[in-house]
Amino acid sequence: MLALPYRTAELPVTKDECGKVARYALGELDYHDVIHERLKQLKSWLEQRSPGALVRGVVDTAPLLEREFAEAAGLGWVGKNTLLLNRTWGSYFFLAALLTDLPLDVDPPQDKGYCGTCTACLDACPTDAFVGPYVLDATRCLSYLTIEHRGPVDDKLAEHFDQWIFGCDICQEVCPWNRKAKLSDEPVFEPRPDLADLNIEELLELDELSFRERFRHTPMWRTKRRGMIRNAILIAVRKRLVNMLPSIVALQSDEEPVIREAALWAASRLAD
Helix, strand or coil: CEEEECCCCCCCCCCCCEEEECHHHCCCCCHHHHHHHHHHHHHHHHHHHCCCCCEEEECCCCCCCHHHHHHHCCCCEECCCCCEEECCCECCEEEEEEEECCCCCCCCCCCCCCCCCCCHHHHHCCCCCEEECCEECHHHCHHHHHHHCCCCCCHHHHCCCCCEEECCCHHHHCCHHHHCCCCCCCHHHCCCHHHHCEEHHHHHCCCHHHHHHHHCCCHHHHHHHHHHHHHHHHHHHHCCCHHHHHHHHHHHHCCCHHHHHHHHHHHHHHHC
């Protein structure tokens, strides 16, 4: 099991008319591409040392419980926010694995967790996604809703989008271990200025081609255009960006059903 830290310097405050992006997705390259290249190098090194060995690198590309294996390998403990925590890197790190049939020395797991009595992450979640310590209702998590969820968003949950247009870092931002975490020395994870402040009005105007050109090689490609624009619409309502009403009305005839539905919902609220 392998880890790659990605925490960068603190980000500027997001303007009202802009959307916020989870820290891991702000870099110059998609982290999958960065890690895959590192895994290829490690795979090649191992094969040279042990010809004939079976070796495969994976990062989000295999049915592997990466967090559980990483915990068993001693890379950290599972915190109350269900993320893997490390005393040096906090939770701002990616996980990957190198699968092999070679016998390797086993690293023991950590002897205990270090969350103590702290409940900062549980208390800060705006959608009450934590059923309790160490238990997450993913269907209420803003990261799931803004990235993986493909349909309309429940009204009560939409009220808490605030400015999160891709992912959410709230439960990480309040974690004391992340306040002490070291910064990554990987320049590819430094925030791109055009991603750190995504203008909502510009996003509402995106067609399929412009979305592809802007986000194709970033993690935000995951939402597709329909998810990105749906999220932008919800943020416009949450921040009462009435000046964007004409753009939202125009989206009521979009070819994507989820965009049309969100635009109809938003127009009635902004018109009030």
